[in-house]
Amino acid sequence: MTKGHIKLADVAKAAGVSQGTASNVFSRPEVVREEVRERVLGIARELGYNGPDIKGRLLRAGRINAIGVAAIDPLAYFFEDPWARALMTELATVCDATGTGIALVSAQNQQKLAWNINSALVDGFILLCVEGGEKLVELTRRRQLPFIALALGGGDASIPAIGIDNIAGAATVARHLAELGHHRFAILAIGLNSDHVGAVTPEQAVRSLKSTSRDRALGYWQALADFGIGREDVPMYGTQNDRLSVDAALEELFATAKPPTAILAMSDRIALLAMQWLAGRGLAVPGDVSVVGFDGVPEAATAGPGLTTVAQPLQEIARRAVAAILEDAMPPLQEALDVTLIVRGSTAPPRLD
Amino acid sequence: MTKGHIKLADVAKAAGVSQGTASNVFSRPEVVREEVRERVLGIARELGYNGPDIKGRLLRAGRINAIGVAAIDPLAYFFEDPWARALMTELATVCDATGTGIALVSAQNQQKLAWNINSALVDGFILLCVEGGEKLVELTRRRQLPFIALALGGGDASIPAIGIDNIAGAATVARHLAELGHHRFAILAIGLNSDHVGAVTPEQAVRSLKSTSRDRALGYWQALADFGIGREDVPMYGTQNDRLSVDAALEELFATAKPPTAILAMSDRIALLAMQWLAGRGLAVPGDVSVVGFDGVPEAATAGPGLTTVAQPLQEIARRAVAAILEDAMPPLQEALDVTLIVRGSTAPPRLD
DNA sequence: GATTAAGATTGAATCGGTTCAATGAAGTTT
DNA sequence: AAACTTCATTGAACCGATTCAATCTTAATC
Known part of the structure; x- marks a missing residue:
């Protein structure tokens, strides 16, 4: 602001000490004699100098924090x-x-x-x-x-x-639903080509899904296969992880003759949006339809009913990520952490029909 | 990582040009002859130099962005x-x-x-x-x-x-409730001394609340006074804007003989927590109790029922704040923007009794 | 009083760039 | 051919600090 910005050198000169000493006054006060320190600090205050500018310090030290x-x-x-x-x-x-x-x-x-x-x-x-x-x-x-x-x-x-471990996580949550007795499933995926509308075949999915979503799909299919449900029997819709695409998918899904009793959503966000759509449609969760998510975000716990989901160990992920950067503690490449199933109110046995 | 980090000077030397020219190649390419530019860029690539390091540039240019x-x-x-x-x-x-x-x-x-x-x-x-x-x-x-x-x-x-304008906003929302016919109010404030428990008197409140909260209290009182309700007739509890303190306040509030039919919360967060507490207690909103918040956060819209609140013009605030910093467009000091009442499902006339 | 050790201070190099007045080279005008 | 432009390039100063080997003080020890 004030154009004549005072810098460390000015303070040093005004106080009659070398720039090195002046620097020490601020960065390593214990090394300079008290009397001198007081004097320099006094001059600094007088001149309106508020300690070393980070930009300069930065250049030298290199560490940004x-x-x-x-x-x-x-x-x-x-x-x-x-x-x-x-x-x-x-x-x-x-x-x-x-x-x-x-x-x-x-x-x-x-x-x-x-x-x-x-x-x-x-x-x-x-x-x-x-x-x-x-x-x-x-x-x-x-x-x-x-x-x-x-x-x-x-x-x-x-x-x-x-x-x-996306595969294991997806398998766990799908198995949970299958064990409750569900037979008619549908998958709401993340991130298919945005221009695509309608259900996609397993082949299409495997080809065009990004790897995270593909792994989750594989996990679902794997678990359901153990219950005799083939992947071609599970309709799958792409979404953009937003309300618009989720609503569109559900609209189509529930216009069919035999709508699903269990929805496998690839994110909690999708699951929560789905629950809102179902509520608006007068369909009870979990009475008419069970819903599961993926991620374990806080909102899943406070929704009504609570969302059954698979929780990521976010705290652990955060801890390791920060350590990797700060301490250069690069992890074994491609580490995969375990996820945990959290059962809440959004899942129940299917209505008998 | 690689300890022998190459810098601009190295590139310049290797390419046989001055450091000034090398600098221009990256920062003002149009000023240097194409042939030279290509050569320098080639050498740079060869040496693994990826353009000027920000730390250096920063020191000179000063602007961080x-x-x-x-x-x-x-x-x-x-x-x-x-x-x-x-x-x-x-x-x-x-x-x-x-x-x-x-x-x-x-x-x-x-x-x-x-x-x-x-x-x-x-x-x-x-x-x-x-x-x-x-x-x-x-x-x-x-x-x-x-x-x-x-x-x-x-x-x-x-x-x-x-x-x-906290006073006007608070007055608006309080008036809304009064016009619906409510007589028994309670205020859930933000940020009284954390060690305090129980209701506070108006005098205590005026003394110990920070100014934002105090203004909101004044707004409530002012509007209610027009309906013949004195400030001493409106119990007020301090909270820390978190579940613990909100629950504690409500616990005490609803243990009284004549609990309020309308709750004035000084933030949407408090209001939403209050609605959760009421739901857990089997009290219907707005059937048994009407609730209003303050702020106009997105969650207020999606809660069930939607929360009646007073919305801050956050977009406008953000725009002005950023402009103030970036363009040094300091606003007239102490500017106060208008807020707007948003009526949703959490407010209704009180049950007749 | 001479010798050491410990502590405080200095001065210059350094970090990695940008900028600008001055110089050089090539082209144009009279 | 001399004078004037233009455009590209150079070299050195500068941004604002930190750091460290070398020097100077002061106090303690023999």
């Missing part, structure tokens, strides 16, 4: 999406403990994102790879800073990543 | 508290449009917060002053960067702030 969390989505994603939020809460808690700051870096279009990643002032990146993970990894790699990918799903083994 | 959002709360606050989240969503949207990054700076204890504020790499600060606002402002001031306070409430006119 902040980690960047990146995603290919509008910045608002971090505050809107339940999973992202739950994860961020845990990340924030871990960062708090270590005195590390968090910088949000994001953008919808790739060019801007590239710029943002390149100019983010951070010591490393945590990548939320729900969308366009590979691109995100590629952009980050250029920066030559430590990074770790979350929710990346299978693929390239050269990418340091922390993930969860 | 990120704004800090600060609060005296754990970092997780930004992702958990509904109001903070709604605000962050809007801030994020505005920042997205201008290509500005967001750095979260926070801490529970003041010492750490001071450090974090001092070392945050940002061009300016937006202060969430719900808690300990004065302290936050004081710490930020030292940094000598542009800043603007949100939710600060009255007080010091020398602090640039954007606020809302």
Whole structure:
């Protein structure tokens, strides 16, 4: 603001000490004689100098004390999406403990994102790879800073990543429903080509789903196969993880002659949206339809009825991710953590008919 | 990682040009002859140099392209508290449009917060002053960067702030209930001394509430006075804006002989928690008790029933706050924006008795 | 009083770039 | 051929600090 900004050198000169000493007064006070320290501090205050400017310190020390969390989505994603939020809460808690700051870096279009990643002032990146993970990894790699990918799903083994066992998780939750006696299932998937409408065949799904979603589909199918239900008997719809696409899918699904009694949603968000749609349609959960989600976000617990879901160990994920960046404690590549089934009120045996 | 990090100077030497030219190749490509540019870029690629390091650029140029959002709360606050989240969503949207990054700076204890504020790499600060606002402002001031306070409430006119008209908002919502025919009110306030238990007298409230809460109380009282209801007839309880304190207050409130038929909550969060408590207690909303909130967070719309509340113009607040920092467009000090009443399902005429 | 050790201070190098006045080279005008 | 432009490039200063080997003080020990 004031154009004649005073810097450390000015203070040093005014106090009649070397710049080195002046620097020590602020950064390593114990090394300078008390009398001198007082004098320098006095002059500094007089001149309106409030301690070393970070920009200078930074250049020398190199360590920024902040980690960047990146995603290919509008910045608002971090505050809107339940999973992202739950994860961020845990990340924030871990960062708090270590005195590390968090910088949000994001953008919808790739060019801007590239710029943002390149100019983010951070010591490393945590990548939320729900969308366009590979691109995100590629952009980050250029920066030559430590990074770790979350929710990346299978693929390239050269990418340091922390993930969860999507197949086992999906299988667990599908088995839960099958054991309750359900026979008619439907899957609400995440992220099929947005222009596609209507149910997709298993072949289409395997081909076009990104790996996280594909693994979850495989898990569902695997568990249901044990109960004699083939994958072609389970209609599957793509959604964009938003209300519009979920509503559209359900609309079509429940227009059929024999609608499902159990819905396998690939995210809690989808599941919660589905429950809202069902409620609006006068269908009782779990009376008419059982619903399960995936992720274990807090909203799943407070919804009415509570949502049965598979919980990710977000706290553990956060802890490891931050450690990976800060302590350069890169995990064994492609680590997959276990998930746990949480049974709540949204699932029950099917109505006898 | 690779210890022998190559820098611009290395590239310049290897390419046989001056460092100045090398710099231009990256920062102002149009000024250097194409042939030279190509050669330098080639060498750079060969050496594994990915463009200028921000830290160096930063020192010279000074502009960071990120704004800090600060609060005296754990970092997780930004992702958990509904109001903070709604605000962050809007801030994020505005920042997205201008290509500005967001750095979260926070801490529970003041010492750490001071450090974090001092070392945050940002061009300016937006202060969430719900808690300990004065302290936050004081710490930020030292940094000598542009800043603007949100939710600060009255007080010091020398602090640039954007606020809302708490008195008018509170009056509006209280009048809405009174016009429906309610006579027995109760107020759930934010942020009385945590050690206090039980209802507080108006005098106590005026003395110990922070200014935002006090203004809302004044608004309630003012509107109710027009309907012949004195402030001493409206029991008021302090809460910490969390479930524990809200439950405790309601527990006591509904143990009385003539419990209220209308609850004035000073935040949507409190209101939503109250509705959950009432539901658990078997009291119907709005059948047995009407509830209103304050803030206008998204959750208020999706709750069942929808929460009647007073909405803050968060988008406008966000827009102005970001403009204030980025364009140094400091607003007229202590600006107060209007709020709007949103009537939903949580309010109805009282049951006749 | 001479010798050491410990502590405080200095000065210059360094971090990794950007910027700008000055220089050089090539082309144009009179 | 001299004078004037234009455009590309150079070299050095600068941004605001930290760091460390070397020097200077002071106090303690023999």
